[in-house]
Amino acid sequence: MIKKTIIFDADGTLLDSLWVWDNLVLDFLKEKNLEIEQNLHDILWSMSFNEGIYYIKKRYNLIESFGEINSILQARLKDYYQNKVTLFNNVSTLLEELKKKKFYLIVASASDKDLLKVCFSKHNILHYFDSIITEREYNVSKADESFFIRLIKDYNLNLDFTILVDDALHSLKSAKKAKIKTIGILNNNDRNDFIDNCDVIINSIGELNEESFNNCWK
Secondary structure, eight states: OOEEEEEOOOOOEEEEEEHHHHHHHHHHHTTOOOOTTTHHHHHHHTTTTTHHHHHHHHHTTSSSSSSHHHHHHHHHHHHHHHHEEEOOOTHHHHHHHHHHHTOOOEEESOOHHHHHHHHHHHHOOOGGSSSEHHHHHSSSOOTTTTHHHHHHHTTOGGGGGGGEEOOHHHHHHHHHHOOOOOEEEEOOOOHHHHGOOOEESSSSSGOOOOOHHHHTTT
């Protein structure tokens, strides 16, 4: 039997949670009445979580230690993911449909695994996934094709029947380099940026169903 695998990103794909990351550090700094540089959001998006903490500590001369800042932000993240982050429309229905059809479902995310498990459990979708892999676990960003190369090897994936669903262009690019088929979610990004790196482009995960994936493999 052919092993059909769907790799889902979490934030911005399954979870309506990008607002958390857009505001997490900015809100923390605003509470200190600091004058924040206009492009801080763009600067932080290019960094890992830890790199971002080191950056703001040095840039804004914060008196808290790295560990103290990290603890504050992690506590806020836990609250957000446990109480405020929601699923996008159709996620539960899609996952149930795919699982009934024996699809192998993996989550590949930059977010902490414990945060995802808390949120998935709250929304009753954790049991649909065969595995959750994070950048911390692999110690490499999804922007690096080695992340997906290792994923392919670890789970013995059939590249002819494996698809990544993601809203981040850097992840879609690296997955394509690793020979994985890709479905890109625009989330208000420029479609032209996605064309060369996606086999299918959609506006939201609500457009997907089993037929969408089967058509991608034809």
